[in-house]
Amino acid sequence: MITLRRARIADAVSIGAVHVAAWRSAYPGILPDEYLAGLSLSRHAAHYERAIRAGAGVHVAIASGFDLGSRGGVPLVVGFVTGAPARSEARLAEGEIETLYVLDDWRERGIGRRLMHCAAGHLAEAGCASAFLWVLRDNPSRWFYERLGGRAAAESTIQVAGQAVGQTAYVWSPIARLAQATSSAS
Numbered sequence: 001m002i003t004l005r006r007a008r009i010a011d012a013v014s015i016g017a018v019h020v021a022a023w024r025s026a027y028p029g030i031l032p033d034e035y036l037a038g039l040s041l042s043r044h045a046a047h048y049e050r051a052i053r054a055g056a057g058v059h060v061a062i063a064s065g066f067d068l069g070s071r072g073g074v075p076l077v078v079g080f081v082t083g084a085p086a087r088s089e090a091r092l093a094e095g096e097i098e099t100l101y102v103l104d105d106w107r108e109r110g111i112g113r114r115l116m117h118c119a120a121g122h123l124a125e126a127g128c129a130s131a132f133l134w135v136l137r138d139n140p141s142r143w144f145y146e147r148l149g150g151r152a153a154a155e156s157t158i159q160v161a162g163q164a165v166g167q168t169a170y171v172w173s174p175i176a177r178l179a180q181a182t183s184s185a186s
Helices: 009-026 033-037 041-053 066-071 111-125 143-147 176-185
Strands: 002-006 057-063 076-085 095-102 131-136 151-160 163-172
Touching (some): 009 041, 057 111, 076 111, 095 111, 111 176
Parallel strands (some): 095 131
């Protein structure tokens, strides 16, 4: 069974592990192998712990039940999303979905859609009338955002490990478009 909830401080290490695993899975051939191998679980966990303590909009997808036999039924963070009012340097809409990651073994189950629904709700409650996110241009999963009605609105290049990497911004304006696109899974 998958449940979604607001992240707790105790989730930070698991969230960091999902982040690292998702990058290592999604970005070979897009980002340098040395960079991906050097991703730090402790650094990511500390980042998410600070965000959760600060009250950021971090939501997790938790798997529990008999399908986790080797974990003895202990709940497992299998995905997460973060959203907040847009950072000033990247403002294409009022709210920004900063991260969305789901472990490979848990993809294609509607978890990403449900997490995006949580982010849309959180941003709307924070008074954001629109939302956007950046995705690496060569990310093989960027179609997901298009299927949710995201409109490609900007292109840019960022530096990752000294390498120029293209990215695309997807926008939902009004934010109700994102909420409606994800409502069937909530």
